[in-house]
Amino acid sequence: MQSSSAGKEALEEFFCGTTILVWGLGREGTSFLQLASGWKDVSLVVTDRVEPDDARRTLFSRAQWLPEPEAVEQLDRFDWVVKSPGVCVRKFGLSHEACGKILSQCELLLRFSPGPVVGVTGTKGKSTTAALLYQMILRSGRSARVVGNFGTPPLEGFETLSIETFVVCELSSYQLEFMRASPHVAVWLNLFPEHLDYHGGFQEYQKAKARIALFQKPGDYLIYHGSDAGIQEALTRFPLSSQPIPFDLPDGRSLPESPFLQGRHNRLNIIAAARAAQLLGIETSAIFATIQDFQGLPHRLERVGVFDGITYYDDAISTVPQATLAALEAIRDTATLILGGQDRGIPYEDFARKLARSSVSTLLLLPPSGLRLAKVLSLIDPPFPGNILVVQTLEEAVEEAFRHTPKGKSCLFSPAAPSAPPFRNFEERGEAFKHLVRAMGSSANRLVGG
Template sequence: MTMEEFYKSIKGKTIAFCGLGGSNVPLAKTFSQKGAIVTGRDRRSYEKLGDTATELEKAGVRLILGDDYLNDLHEEIIFRTPGIRFHLPELETARKNGQIVTSEMEVFFDVCPCPIFGITGSDGKTTTTSILAEILKKSGKTVHVGGNIGTPLLPKVETIKPNDVVVAELSSFQLISMRRSPMVGIVTNITPNHLDMHKDMNEYINAKKNIILHQNAFGRAVLNLDNEISASFAPKVRGQLLYFSRKQKVEHGCWLNKNEQIIFSDGGKDTVILDTKDIRIPGSHNIENYMAAICASFGFVSPDDVTTVAKTFPGVAHRAEFVRELNGVRWYNDSIATTPSRTIKGMLSIFSEKLILIAGGYDKKIPFEPLGQPICDHVKTLVLLGNTAPKIETAVKAAAGYKDGAPKILHVSTLQEAVDLCNKEAHSGDVVALSPACASYDMFPNFVIRGNTFKEMVMAL
C-alpha cells in the first residue's frame, strides 16, 4: 500500500491517538488534514499539554484529556503511543470489538517504499543506529533515521524514495505489536529492562524477537553471539544470519583478531574492515556497536567508508559525553545509561582510574545485583539519588569486593545537590560521571532532559 492509498482509506474514518507524545502529535495533525475525524487522548491536562493542545485544536483535533482519557474508546482506528501498555484492558476490549489498534511504526512498515534497517537491544541501540546511519550516508545513500531515536518516520514517508534507506531504532514497546520485520534486523543484546511495563521478561524478549521473526528468506539478521538471549534467536532466522563477537571467531559475521582488528568472515573468506584503534568513541561496548553496524551494512558500503566514520564520529549526546574539565576534574554525561548493564559496559569500563559516580533514579523493577561488584571495582565515591538509591546501596554492600567506606556512599535528594557534592569531593585528576543505571521518570520526563540539565549544572560551576 502506498501512503496516498492509505490516506484515501482513512478519509471520513474516526481515529483516536492515545498518548500525545512525539510520534502521535504530527500524525494527528496530518490525518485531520487528510479528512479523518481525529481525537487526541492523553492523561495530561490541557494546561500540562500547553502549546501541543492548542496546535492540535487548531488542526481540527478533538481532545479528551485527564485520568478518564481512555473511557468510551469507540473510534474505528486507534493509534497507541509506544509508552502505553499493549495489553491495557481498554485496548484489549477494542480489539475484541473489531476496532483496529495499531501504531505509527506498524503503519510505516506497511507503506515505506524503501529498504529498512532496524536496530533493537537493551543497550547500544541508539549508538549503533547512529553509526550505521553515518556509514550508509558516507557510502552516498540518502538515509532517513527515526523510530525510538526520536524522529517519527510516518509523517515524512511521502518524501522517502525507493532508492533511499531507512535506519530505525526500535524499542520493545514498538516491536511488541509488529507483524513485519525490517530487511536487516540487528539485536545488540538483551538484558532485563522495562519490567515495570512488560508483563514479564518473557514478554520483553518476545517483543524484541519481532525484529527478525517476520523476515523473509531475503532478510538479514544480525545477532550478538556473546549475549545468550540474542544468540538464542538464531533458530528463528529465515534469511541470512550474521553474528558478531568480541570473544570468539565466527564463520559468518564480525570478530576481533589478535591485532584488535574487526574481521568480517563469509565462510572461508576473511576481510579486515576496521582497526579498533581508529574508533574515536571510547569503550569496548562501542567496538560491539561497530561490529553490529558492519554486519548490517556489509555489501552495501566499503571498508574505507567504515574507517572514515570511525575516525570522525564523535558519538551521540548523553552517551559517555564529555562535558568539561574544571580544575583538573573531567565531567561526563552518560544519562542514556538507564540500566545497570549500560552503566557497567559504559562508564565503568572506560577509565583506568576510579570514578566519582552519580547513580539512581526511577525503578523499572530490574535487578541491581550485577552492578554491585563493578561499582566496587571502578568507583571511589558513589553519590546516590532517586527511588532506587537504597537498592543500589544494598547491591554494592552485598558485593564480594565491598569494604566499609570503599566505595564511599553518599545520598542526595536532587541532581543539583549531587553535582554540588561531587564538585566538593573531586580533586584534580578525578573523573565525575552521571551514569544513573536507571530511568529518569521520578525526576525528569526523559534521559535527554536529565542529561541536558546535568550539563547546564556542570557548566554553571
C-alpha cells in the first residue's frame, strides 16, 4: 500500500513522458484533466463526440483538442487512452492492441490509491450497498470516501487521500469493461441482462462485470450472492484466484432489521455491505447502527407520500424487469404499477406472466417499451386480470393512478426500462414523478402524510 504522498507521486510517474488521449469531457474526463494539468513531461490530447465551446476549452488549456474521428484514426500515436465510462468504443471496431491502451479512472484508483479500496458491482443494488458500506465505515470513526458510478469521479480529490482513507468504489459495467486490476475486497450483488446494446450481448456484459474479481490474487476476497444464477455462470467461465465468500438471506439472521430498506433485494444489499465491513475490521456496533439508521437513496422505493388514501412510491432506478419484480415483492399492496421507457428489446414474456400473477390491478404503460409490453400482455394465457392502460406522458400516468388506485393501496412507479425522452436519466424522471404526485395531491388537499 502506498504512503499518503507516494500514491500521487506514483500516479504522476506512471504517466511521465507519455502522450495521453482523454476521451470524453464529462465529469470523469474533466476531473482527470484537472488532475493531470499539474503534471510535468506529459502531453494531453482531448476528444469527444461534440466539440466544446470556448468556455469549456478554458478547462483544458494545456491540452490539444482533436475531433473524435481524427482521434480514432490516430490512436497509435497515444501511449494511453483515459476513457470516460459513457464512451462506447465497440462501435469504432478498435483493434485488440488499441483497446489495450484504454485506462479508466477506476483502474488508476485501484492501482495507486494509498489506502484500501473496496469495489461494489451488480446489475442492481450497487449504489445502496456502496452507500451502506461507506456509512458503516464513517460510523466507526474512520475516514472514507465513496466514488465511481455513485457520482463522484474516482480520481476527484485523489491528492487528498491518505493511507488511512477507505475508498468505496461503485463500479458499473462501463467502468469495468477494460479494467486490468481488481480490488482487494470485491462485492458482486447480482447479474441479469442490462446494457446489452452497449456491450453487444449478455456474454460481453457478464465478462465486463466479472472483471471486478478477474485480477484478484490469493489473499483477496470476492463477496457474492451465492444463489445468483448469472454470477454462478460467470464464476464457471472465469475461475478466480481469490477467496470466494458467498452470501444469501440466511446469513443475515444475526443482523438487525432495517426500518427503511424494504424487500428481499435490500436485505441482500445489507448482508453484502455488512460482510464487506467485517472484512475491513469495522466494529459490529457501527454496522448495526448503520443498518438501523440508513434511510436509503432517492428513487429507490422512495416513499413519496400518502395522497387521498393512496401511498405513492418512486422506484425510478428500476430499469429492468427483475428490479421491478423485486419492488413488487417489497411493496405487496401495490394496486397500480407505472411502467415503460426506452425499449432495448429484452424479452417480456416471463415478466408479463409474473405481472398477471401479481397483486397489481392496473398497469399504466408508457411508450415506447410500454407499447411492446402491452402487446405481449395481450397474448399471454392466462391473461392479465386487471386494467391495462397505455398512456402517452408521465403526467397522464399519474392522473390515471389517482383515478384507478383504491384507497388503502399503493401506486408504484417502477419503469422496468431505461429513461426515454423527455427524461435524460432516472433521476430526472423520478423527480418529475414526485413533483406530479405532490402537485396533484396537494391541489385537491389530499395529502395525508409524507
